Amino acid sequence: MNLQLGTVVSTIDGPSPSKFDFVVNNGSVHKGMFVELNYSEGTMICLVEELIKTNRYFERPDSVKTIGAELEKNFPTADWEFLIAKAKPLGVFYESLIKRATLPPSPGTKVFIASNENIKKFLKLEDNGLNLGSIQFHDIPLKLNLSKLLQKHLSVLAMSGAGKSFLMSVILEELQKRSDDQGKIATIVFDTHGEYTSFGEPVTNSNFVDFSANTRVVDGSKIKISVSNISPQTLSSLLSTITPVQKRELFKIISKLRSEMKSGLGPFDLITLKNEFSSLDSKTAIPLNFLVDELISLNVFGKIDDPSIFDLVKPGQLVIIDLNNIISERKKQLIVSYLSQKLFNLRRVKKVCPFALLVEEAHNFIPENTSAEFALAKPILRTIAREGRKFGASLIIVSQRPKRLDTTTLANCNTNIILRITNPYDLDHIKQSSEGLDSGTISMISALRVGEAIIVGEAISAPTFFKVRMRESMPSKHEMSMEDAAKRFVADDKTSVDEISNFL
Ligand SMILES: Nc1ncnc2c1ncn2[C@@H]1O[C@H](COP(=O)(O)OP(=O)(O)OP(=O)(O)O)[C@@H](O)[C@H]1O
Ligand SMILES: [Mg+2]
Structure with missing residues (x-):
């Protein structure tokens, strides 16, 4: 039998099918915990969303201020402190189905900590699934x-x-x-x-x-991207200041190189592309050369992809x-x-x-x-x-x-x-x-x-x-604390100084 935690109470706005309060009289209840109760149609699974403490002796600020510390001496204030849990019904096990709750639980219903089987079934956990950790408060x-x-x-x-x-x-x-x-x-x-x-x-x-x-x-x-594999649109989008005329010429050249590639000349790179600019008039060729040089300086383009995605x-x-x-x-x-x-x-x-x-x-x-x-x-x-x-x-x-x-x-x-x-x-x-x-x-x-x-x-x-x-x-090197990183730096620095002096 699961641990009984408390009892559903009647409040101004509950119990309702979407929320209810229960007074805690046993065990420890936490925000985020799953609880269950017997319900007209089966077992209701609920989540504790909030916890509130009440005490009727401390409800009125005027009397608390005037009587103050005397309250505890003269009245059994501690006996009137209650922990109220605000819970949200998540669903109801009805035969082998999980249904939405459509009726409120009755005031007076006993609330229990949810059983591990019910939580697993309700959350649809899988014994063979990916294990990310443990559910809080339930292990x-x-x-x-x-x-x-x-x-x-x-x-x-x-x-x-x-x-x-x-x-x-x-x-x-x-x-x-x-x-x-x-x-x-x-x-x-x-x-x-x-x-x-x-x-x-x-x-x-x-x-x-x-x-x-x-x-x-x-x-x-060290990754290389094959120039012949990228679409002309993508390539031109990398050339930020390209004009429509330059773009048109670039597309023509790429299309020529592509058909040459298919007819047996093989893939091309940015240098091959640049060589083709010599056939253009200088007004187009100079800025295009400049733009493609910017791409070459990224040092990422080649004739073929390296490594290949298939590998x-x-x-x-x-x-x-x-x-x-x-x-x-x-x-x-x-x-x-x-x-x-x-x-x-x-x-x-x-x-x-x-x-x-x-x-x-x-x-x-x-x-x-x-x-x-x-x-x-x-x-x-x-x-x-x-x-x-x-x-x-x-x-x-x-x-x-x-x-x-x-x-x-x-x-x-x-x-x-x-x-x-x-x-x-x-x-x-x-x-x-x-x-x-x-x-x-x-x-x-x-x-x-x-x-x-x-x-x-x-x-x-x-x-x-x-x-x-x-x-x-193994944790990554980046997870090292600042102290450890500082120690490692000094140790590495010393090793390299020793190595240099040995070498000399
Ligand atoms: N579940 C955990 N148990 C124990 N230690 C943890 C856990 N999660 C993170 N840590 C520790 O907290 C530190 C920060 O973790 P992590 O590098 O994963 O944070 P991050 O969110 O990726 O940060 P950043 O945004 O800076 O990349 C690490 O030293 C890690 O060992
Ligand atoms: Mg990170």
């Missing part, structure tokens, strides 16, 4: 169905340092641990700060699990695109845009396996209000968010600035995991874009601690607070 592993979590896209939002990358590492571990018969997808990570590269390093410390066998880390600064994207494979060494924002955007487009196109025609695309610092790639020139990847990431579901192309966006994220993309993320956020503008933005969050839940987000989160949306039947589980993979 139940939060195991979620892969498709429900990812297929309609996921956003992970929180302020800096709240544990977004830590949680994402846990999700990456879970994706890698799946067996063939559970269905394995590929995961591609645009890792702006090199936070996930440790997945690719062989583990020497037995405290960690080695994920390096199925991980490929790609140095973003990277395989079932169960984790691909970390390390963008940490790239200084140019434009180059990062270009790589994210090109690879995302290519992946999506290939997935549409089923040439690569289903995948999840993780974009860290998503507000830089899918910003709300930035001109197209500075948000090269926004159109394709938006398209994946809108259409990816049908093709098994899932988007995971991670951001510490939800307010700066494109609202349309965020609205297409059907599951949101939110960790600690205190900025009121960010909280407001989340409230507007996430249907499952009411003001009560929003107010709880700013009280979360590092590693605590709320999940809401497609993946789960009701907003649920959970504690992210400990990671099994």
